[in-house]
Amino acid sequence: MMPISLFKQGVAYTQAEHTIIDFITSNPTEFLVMPIQQLAARLGVSDATVSRFARHAGFRDFKELKATVAASTLGPAEKIAASIEGGPTSPRAFLERQQSYLGITAERIDEEAFMKAARTLAGASLVLIHGKGAASCCAELLRFRLSRFSKRVVVVPPAGSELFEGLVHMDKDSVLVTFGFQRLPEESRIAIEQARSVGATSILFTSRALHGAGAEPDIELVAYRGEPLEYHSMAGAVALVDALVVAVAAQLDGSATDELERLRALKRAYESTLPR
Template sequence: MPLQFPQSSENLTPAERRLLEFIESHREEFLFMTIGQLSAALGVSEATISRFARHLGCQDFKQLKNLVLAQNHLEGPAGKLARTVLAEGEFDPRRYLMQQQACLQKTMEALDPAAFEEALEALLSARRIFIQAKSASAAMGQLLFFRLRRLGLPVELLPGSGTELLEGLVQAGEQDLVIFFGFSKVSAEGRMILRRAETVRYRTLCFTGRLHPPAGERADLNLYVYRGAEKEYHSMTAAAALVDTLVVAASQRLGADGAARLQELHRMKQQFGR
């Protein structure tokens, strides 16, 4: 469907007509381009691009982008990233880091101390700890696995999906803890973990982006992470911080035992030159 603009595109110059044709046929690419990159790609001046935006009834290049974004209805990661990048014009890393501070603040405000304490107790008392994570959450699963293993806890990293996940999950039983990540929704693998727990009775812990998950998607223990508004790019800043918070709390609770394991690891590294 052709893009609609506040003013008619009938009286555009040849250079402006070329700009319009590029935007129509490369909408997603255009949304991520600066005015300088568009100028270089089409061999037109930035002044021409600015005049082109005004001729279409837009105040400036930023408004032109927002108009294209609004009509393109981008979904999924590309749409979320575009909305985040275009939220305040040109991308400013300092402003984006301030947004991450807001994510941390909202995560902290929503943290239930009793729920966190219960999750910590489940982690430290489990016979074995299984971690399942895939896609963007895979990095969080790897981080948690690495940190807990360093403390000497009996932790295993499950495959993200497929038959191999089932082969790992079948080993989990009573007195074990299975941790998974389900921020905007619980994945098919997460639902599988929850359903299996009804029979086997291992405990489940979910890092979730929902304060009130529906009954069928609630784990035994749920730790809330705020990652941004629904249609924004969702970072893992607050998720990584909460993972590390749980690990540091576990380290403190283990006390001398946890420190002794870390010291022994350091000694072995020195011994073997690692």
């Protein structure tokens, strides 16, 4: 059984929609391999009813509903197995697939939200970054890049009550960056809520629109990472982080490159002692 909390709470679902919820929560693996027409026929409802249910339950469409169920049901081993079974596993094939996902990310990018994120980070007095699990690599990359611009950047602990050791320093001039791909971690939800309570700006990197997830970030940046049943690479997320870093540098209007030149000079001064 999967948790019913996956679906938007506080909604008056119809009897047909309760039937759909009961089937998905009781048979998530079977649900994942069903097209919308097969599911509708199995439950004795129309395709339109299933489509409306997906939106009613807090998802953009049926495809996003499936992606969320997959993220809540399948473990890393199952996703890798599905990816192996689903096609060629050569390095070239894998990289070409990631290249196509980068193209989808580029097509879907909300440029207004992206530039707002760049401007906000450039003007922040403090940047707090939170990344849990595989997303910790993105968090560390963003910390490393922004720190080179002499920004005050802190990576907060990923889980547990130590999370609050970082969040307590947030104020209205701070920016929170967190990562929640197929689903929003509870720690990210709490961090976004805390940012809102003190007037800080929150930026969420995700692989889908997390409407109805319990916390709404101020800015949402979406990186497409593939279909629900396959292994999800961080390539698109890392590329989007790097794109944001370059945009922040442009917003800093020369001060970012000045800092990098000072760093370069310092390295040259000690290159005989500490070679690269």
